[in-house]
Amino acid sequence: MDKIKGLGKFLLRLAISVVILTWLFSRIDIGAVLSAFSMIPLPIWLGSFSLYVFSQILSSVRWFIIGKVLGFGGRFITYLKFYFVGMYFNLFLPSAIGGDVLKAFFLSRGGNGKLKASYSIVSDRLLGLWAMFIIGAIASTFSEEGLPGKWRHLLLFLAIAMTGTALVIPVFSRFISSLNSKLGPGQGLARRILGMVEYMLIFWRYPKSLLYGLGLSLLLQLCGMTGAYLLGQGLDIGVGYGFYLSVLPIIALLTVLPISLSGLGVREGGFVFFFQLKGVPIEKAVALSLSVFAIQAAAAFIGGIGYMAGVHKEAMGEG
DSSP states (O other): OHHHHHHHHHHHHHHHHHHHHHHHHTSSOHHHHHHHHHHSOHHHHHHHHHHHHHHHHHHHHHHHHHHHHTTOOOOHHHHHHHHHHHHHHHTTSSSTTHHHHHHHHHHHOTTOOHHHHHHHHHHHHHHHHHHHHHHHHHHHHHOTTOOOHHHHHHHHHHHHHHHHHHHHHHHHHHHHHHHHHTOOTTOHHHHHHHHHHHHHTGGGGOHHHHHHHHHHHHHHHHHHHHHHHHHHHHTTOOOOHHHHHHHHHHHHHHHHSTTSSTTTTHHHHHHHHHHHTTTOOHHHHHHHHHHHHHHHHHHHHHHHHHHHTTGGGSOTTOO
């Protein structure tokens, strides 16, 4: 039954991707898209690729910091290997976060807790989203190239909500600790539940690590967005840098949602929808989306080479 259910979800996501892509490609001139690709100079491709790879290395550093806070052993190079292998499988698994499941599995080997490993992945993702929304909210508010009202308000709401939650969590954590200490020996189940909640808030006991993680997130997101902006410049898309900073967080959020096959179709539809608000031709918007995906795929294949070399077999406790 579970296999049938899983197959059904996969086919549904595949169908959504196919429907969106079919609709898009029925409205565009394929020759114009290919012509737009040929406009991008090699130095821009290389620059965008380098920025993206650098951003993923920074993301691995962030995951390493989270892992250390949670009590995992291992060297940074091991986290880096696992991270790139996860990127590789994100290309092929049903959602854009499918590779994260494998990263959690790699991390939990050798006696490490599955819950801790999963929490490291969730924390890593949440820090990335928090940074994206902060950048998007600032760009939309202060840049003349920002998004129109309702989208700007959405980014502001998300940024303020996540920042407000981060500020409230330490108070909530202390409340949970106090409540847990007052439970008697006969309240074992409540103790376990509160202990689990308390553990999930452990990252906020290390504010310096949290700030490091957020700082790395802001830097790596800027690197990735700058790479997309360079590709847009190569395509001669006359849209300012502030617009990219505003719109890419929303497109990234749509891509992460498990409604399509690795974000395929949803990503392209997002680029078309938002860039047409600035009068960008649909062919160039699709070309930009596919260019960004090509950079991500090229970087992910580094992880594929590592996977074939067996780097994923290393235990986290080694070294």
